[in-house]
Amino acid sequence: MDLMPSPEQMEIASSAASFLASSLPIARTRALIDEVSNVDGPAWAAAAELGWFGLGLPEPEGGVGCGLADEALLFREIGRSLASGPFISSVLGARVASRGGRPDLAASILGGARVGLALPAGDPGQFLLLDAVGAEYVLLASPMEATLLPVDGLGPLSPVGCIDPTTRLSRVMCERPLPAITVGAQTDPIAQRASVLVAALETGIAEATRDIAAEHAKSRVQFDRPIGVNQAVKHPCADMAVRAELAWAQTIFAALAVDEGREDAEFQALAAQVVAGHAAEQNAGATIQVLGGMGFTFEHNANLFLKRAYVLGHVLGDERSALSHLITLPAAV
Amino acid sequence: MHLAFSKEDNDFRDEVACWLSEHAPTERRPRDGLAMREYDLAWQRAQWEAGWAGIAWPVEHGGRGLSLTQQLIWYEEYARLGMKPIDARFVGLSHAGPTLMARASAEQQAFHLPKILQGDVVWCQGFSEPEAGSDLASLRTRAVVDGDELVVNGQKIWTSYADVADWQELLVRTNTEVPKHKGLTWVICDMHAPGIDVRPIRTLEGGAEFAEVFYDDVRIPLCNVVGTVDQGWSVAMSTLSFERGTAFTINQVQLSSTVERLVGMARDRSLLDDDEIARALARARADVAALRALTYLGISRNARSEAPGPEGSMMKLQYADLGKRIHRLAVEIVGTASLALDEDSYWTDRFLLSFGESIGGGTSEIQRNIIAERVLGLPR
Numbered sequence: 001m002d003l004m005p006s007p008e009q010m011e012i013a014s015s016a017a018s019f020l021a022s023s024l025p026i027a028r029t030r031a032l033i034d035e036v037s038n039v040d041g042p043a044w045a046a047a048a049e050l051g052w053f054g055l056g057l058p059e060p061e062g063g064v065g066c067g068l069a070d071e072a073l074l075f076r077e078i079g080r081s082l083a084s085g086p087f088i089s090s091v092l093g094a095r096v097a098s099r100g101g102r103p104d105l106a107a108s109i110l111g112g113a114r115v116g117l118a119l120p121a122g123d124p125g126q127f128l129l130l131d132a133v134g135a136e137y138v139l140l141a142s143p144m145e146a147t148l149l150p151v152d153g154l155g156p157l158s159p160v161g162c163i164d165p166t167t168r169l170s171r172v173m174c175e176r177p178l179p180a181i182t183v184g185a186q187t188d189p190i191a192q193r194a195s196v197l198v199a200a201l202e203t204g205i206a207e208a209t210r211d212i213a214a215e216h217a218k219s220r221v222q223f224d225r226p227i228g229v230n231q232a233v234k235h236p237c238a239d240m241a242v243r244a245e246l247a248w249a250q251t252i253f254a255a256l257a258v259d260e261g262r263e264d265a266e267f268q269a270l271a272a273q274v275v276a277g278h279a280a281e282q283n284a285g286a287t288i289q290v291l292g293g294m295g296f297t298f299e300h301n302a303n304l305f306l307k308r309a310y311v312l313g314h315v316l317g318d319e320r321s322a323l324s325h326l327i328t329l330p331a332a333v
Numbered sequence: 334m335h336l337a338f339s340k341e342d343n344d345f346r347d348e349v350a351c352w353l354s355e356h357a358p359t360e361r362r363p364r365d366g367l368a369m370r371e372y373d374l375a376w377q378r379a380q381w382e383a384g385w386a387g388i389a390w391p392v393e394h395g396g397r398g399l400s401l402t403q404q405l406i407w408y409e410e411y412a413r414l415g416m417k418p419i420d421a422r423f424v425g426l427s428h429a430g431p432t433l434m435a436r437a438s439a440e441q442q443a444f445h446l447p448k449i450l451q452g453d454v455v456w457c458q459g460f461s462e463p464e465a466g467s468d469l470a471s472l473r474t475r476a477v478v479d480g481d482e483l484v485v486n487g488q489k490i491w492t493s494y495a496d497v498a499d500w501q502e503l504l505v506r507t508n509t510e511v512p513k514h515k516g517l518t519w520v521i522c523d524m525h526a527p528g529i530d531v532r533p534i535r536t537l538e539g540g541a542e543f544a545e546v547f548y549d550d551v552r553i554p555l556c557n558v559v560g561t562v563d564q565g566w567s568v569a570m571s572t573l574s575f576e577r578g579t580a581f582t583i584n585q586v587q588l589s590s591t592v593e594r595l596v597g598m599a600r601d602r603s604l605l606d607d608d609e610i611a612r613a614l615a616r617a618r619a620d621v622a623a624l625r626a627l628t629y630l631g632i633s634r635n636a637r638s639e640a641p642g643p644e645g646s647m648m649k650l651q652y653a654d655l656g657k658r659i660h661r662l663a664v665e666i667v668g669t670a671s672l673a674l675d676e677d678s679y680w681t682d683r684f685l686l687s688f689g690e691s692i693g694g695g696t697s698e699i700q701r702n703i704i705a706e707r708v709l710g711l712p713r
């Protein structure tokens with residue numbers, strides 16, 4: 001048992017962090033808000049070049065052959081950086097394509113073709129698509145199976161504004177059955193991987209907002225003292241640190257549980273989704289409060305973290321559905 | 334990174350589980366007094382005789398000197414027995430003993446350490462005072478040197494197991510002329526010495542596990558001072574990192590099994606159909622899973638570095654908050670039967686006891702200060 005990354009794994013995280021800092025800083029993500037696509041083309045291609053989309057895919061399938069734990073390290077950095085684009089659905093889309101008998105499609109995704117995410121939206125056939133701009137396929141994941149649907153087979157996409165301006169949203173009505181690529185959970189537990197990767201992004205958000213709040217509490221002076229001397233500011237910051245630490249601990253525990261095929265992998269993955277989802281949204285909200293008026297502006301990044309956290313809290317169904325599912329599972333091992 | 338334990342560690346787990354299942358006491362633990370003391374010490378003697386005493390103690394002091402991972406395994410298996418995480422052996426094994434190992438003279442170690450390991454003695458702690466709680470260094474119990482003795486006058490409070498203890502790790506003020514951290518002395522006090530008066534304090538749950546201790550011209554030989562006179566603060570701080578994140582494992586494992594018992598109870602009573610209860614239980618499942626993951630992460634981190642990470646304060650804080658929430662949920666599941674204090678009042682007792690978790694051993698407010706200042710670097 002060892003939950004600390006090896007030197008090689010730390011290298012994955014640190015090289016991802018420096019790539020994101022230079023190629024996809026938050027300023028770039030902000031600049032993309034008014035563009036049609038929220039994806040920086042050259043940066044996406046460079047990420048493909050770095051092997052990001054096949055990090056957890058075995059080498060015979062064209063991937064790098066690392067584990068879900070390594071992917072979690074990468075996605076934690078993506079979460080911290082607030083980089084926009086369909087990272088999770090593309091990584092999982094490559095897996096579904098490969099395991100679903102479409103190595104050609106898998107290769108194209110590994111090379112930089114993007115996969116959006118489809119969320120059931122009320123009536124049968126109605127979907128919300130996330131970050132599907134410029135994508136040929138969208139991923140639809142449930143605990144039972146994961147499916148790739150061709151975007152041009154769906155009805156016309158109606159773009160709609162998203163609560164998170166760095167996420168692209170559209171509505172679509174699918175009238176007829178589509179030729180889909182499907183992988184059952186028995187073959188590959190895509191939903192569990194999705195829970196872990198979402199939790200990793202959320203951990204990154206919880207950590208980044210914790211750091212913003214702590215920095216402000218140290219530097220902002222009122223009544224001739226840094227505001228962080230006050231326990232009314234200090235204690236919420238401590239709570240942010242605890243939530244972020246718990247989120248990462250559970251995320252990496254769950255990633256390893258999936259990698260090692262533990263009996264309780266589904267339990268652990270859902271627990272990660274719940275704990276990290278809570279940490280991201282609570283930390284972002286608490287950071288806005290610590291920042292005061294600046295936190296309520298669009299100009300400060302805190303609101304973008306909150307909005308991203310809110311969206312991530314819904315991409316696998318909301319917290320209610322995760323809890324309702326978790327209570328039906330056998331106890332953890 | 335990996336979650337699986339090595340074959341060696343799994344074999345060790347089997348060995349521990351097997352020994353515990355055959356030797357752990359099965360009769361109910363007496364609630365207090367000498368019967369409780371004898372129960373706890375008999376259990377320690379059984380561990381000593383079988384070679385299991387002092388799993389975290391170094392071999393040179395007679396312990397097992399287990400790796401952090403094996404300590405974790407021991408505590409996980411121990412917790413499955415449902416025994417109290419902290420009993421009359423706690424201060425000796427996990428606080429006074431480690432302090433003696435770090436700072437006491439060879440004579441002091443040779444006299445005291447074997448008695449602790451062999452289950453001959455109970456230790457208690459004399460740190461807090463009515464006017465020195467979170468601000469421990471402001472303590473006022475006075476000791477003056479008189480010949481080759483210290484003469485102690487004053488009062489301690491919140492001393493668990495004081496009524497059944499043989500020895501006490503006692504922190505006293507020996508110098509009032511210097512800054513408050515610099516005039517303290519850490520001394521071994523014989524609880525049977527003349528002038529000591531122990532008055533049990535009844536807790537809100539009805540038990541009397543801790544006490545006030547009064548000192549009226551209590552004479553302690555100077556050779557019982559650990560370290561040197563006036564250097565007691567550094568002695569008291571020297572054991573904070575002992576066990577490096579494993580000691581809390583029993584609490585954490587027991588909280589997980591509490592949640593699973595509650596899930597079972599709720600199912601039996603058809604309360605899982607109640608969305609609010611079902612989701613509260615699911616959230617508790619997720620939160621206790623994360624507490625365990627934090628334990629594992631902390632042990633992994635500490636195995637690589639000498640400096641303990643922030644997990645200690647985080648674990649204590651989260652455990653206290655979570656424990657209160659989960660035991661409140663427990664009495665909700667029990668329903669109005671939780672009003673009655675009869676043999677079956679287990680959950681009501683646990684609910685009431687949970688209010689102490691965020692106070693004892695450093696309040697949650699102090700834990701938050703520690704985390705904010707030491708982890709995030711916020712100003713004091």
